[in-house]
Amino acid sequence: MNKVLVLGSAGYIGGSVCSRLLEGGNKVTGIDSLVNSKIDNTLYLEKKYPNNFRFIKADLVREIEKIILETKNEKFDVIIHFAALKSVEESQSNPELYWKNNVISTLNVLDLMSKKGIRKIIYSSSATVYGERVKSPILETQKFDSISCYGSTKIANELLLNDYANSGKIDALSLRYFNPGGVLENKIFKDYIDGPNIFPKLIKSSIASQSFKIFGTDYPTRDGTPERDYIHIKDLVSGHISGMNFISQFKGYESVNLGTGRSTSIHELIKAFENGNNIKLDVRHAQRRSGDIAVCYANVDKAKNILGWTAKCDVNDICRDLIDFYK
Numbered sequence: 001m002n003k004v005l006v007l008g009s010a011g012y013i014g015g016s017v018c019s020r021l022l023e024g025g026n027k028v029t030g031i032d033s034l035v036n037s038k039i040d041n042t043l044y045l046e047k048k049y050p051n052n053f054r055f056i057k058a059d060l061v062r063e064i065e066k067i068i069l070e071t072k073n074e075k076f077d078v079i080i081h082f083a084a085l086k087s088v089e090e091s092q093s094n095p096e097l098y099w100k101n102n103v104i105s106t107l108n109v110l111d112l113m114s115k116k117g118i119r120k121i122i123y124s125s126s127a128t129v130y131g132e133r134v135k136s137p138i139l140e141t142q143k144f145d146s147i148s149c150y151g152s153t154k155i156a157n158e159l160l161l162n163d164y165a166n167s168g169k170i171d172a173l174s175l176r177y178f179n180p181g182g183v184l185e186n187k188i189f190k191d192y193i194d195g196p197n198i199f200p201k202l203i204k205s206s207i208a209s210q211s212f213k214i215f216g217t218d219y220p221t222r223d224g225t226p227e228r229d230y231i232h233i234k235d236l237v238s239g240h241i242s243g244m245n246f247i248s249q250f251k252g253y254e255s256v257n258l259g260t261g262r263s264t265s266i267h268e269l270i271k272a273f274e275n276g277n278n279i280k281l282d283v284r285h286a287q288r289r290s291g292d293i294a295v296c297y298a299n300v301d302k303a304k305n306i307l308g309w310t311a312k313c314d315v316n317d318i319c320r321d322l323i324d325f326y327k
């Protein structure tokens with residue numbers, strides 16, 4: 001049994017990891033400001049796991065002392081840090097909010113680790129750290145390249161963790177997610193429907209009869225639409241469990257891609273979604289968006305070699321589970 005401090009525990013990925021950790025008999029303390037999530041699923045976890053789950057509502061930017069005080073009798077083996085704002089568009093128009101919320105919070109988390117004597121941290125990074133001048137399959141050795149303020153905050157946090165790990169103070173693992181989607185078997189935590197990701201947009205256009213926009217159909221790809229690496233939340237969650245096993249024995253800093261190693265075009269994704277749902281979406285074509293690249297998928301050799309982890313699901317599984325959930 002591990003004692004885990006989960007930051008951003010009420011969100012889509014953090015909540016999914018919490019529920020899997022609790023199913024596995026671990027003890028979890030969750031922290032979330034609820035800036036981008038609701039309390040309902042957290043209350044459900046508290047009720048289901050009264051002895052193993054505890055939630056503290058707190059903002060990592062403003063209320064780190066509150067967290068230190070409220071956990072003064074608790075010891076943690078590892079922190080998993082999901083807490084962040086994640087809209088690329090919003091980050092471009094409000095960089096101050098993103099630098100404060102995503103980076104000052106991480107500095108505060110490092111302070112908390114030092115005060116509470118916690119050495120191990122797993123950080124939610126993203127394929128966005130590779131920017132737009134990349135060749136897929138993308139290796140972890142690819143240089144950082146910022147294409148948005150959101151991306152800059154992910155790079156900054158990785159550099160921060162790397163520097164602290166180099167000084168010998170902590171051991172850190174950054175997991176660079178590609179494009180997550182789907183829901184767990186228990187269907188508790190889902191990506192918010194008005195969020196920036198593609199799966200909520202597909203769902204929204206199917207249930208609210210809104211058109212679905214493809215941004216750019218003239219890319220040098222299989223069918224002209226961008227290709228991405230869609231990873232099922234079940235696989236993403238199991239990647240964190242493998243990450244926890246890895247970090248418990250590891251000293252220093254590592255970064256690892258979590259993707260499937262395969263690409264799916266937007267047209268292929270829409271087809272999988274339509275076939276699974278037996279519907280036809282109202283698809284519209286729009287201009288390319290700046291910052292979107294043609295092809296982005298992971299090289300997953302490192303995840304296999306050092307975490308012993310590979311993704312098992314594909315886009316059909318993601319679409320099927322999502323559709324089941326919304327039906």
Ligand SMILES: NC(=O)c1ccc[n+]([C@@H]2O[C@H](COP(=O)([O-])OP(=O)(O)OC[C@H]3O[C@@H](n4cnc5c(N)ncnc54)[C@H](O)[C@@H]3O)[C@@H](O)[C@H]2O)c1
Nearest residue numbers: 008011012013033034035036037059060082083084124126
């Ligand atoms: N979903 C994706 O497509 C994706 C892809 C790559 C990386 N990531 C990263 O994974 C992490 C989790 O993403 P998600 O999809 O679950 O997002 P989410 O918005 O569902 O969850 C993030 C949670 O963090 C909380 N939070 C934000 N700022 C906080 C703060 N200052 N203090 C306390 N809580 C705070 C929010 O209320 C929310 O519950 C994020 O760091 C995100 O950048 C997500």
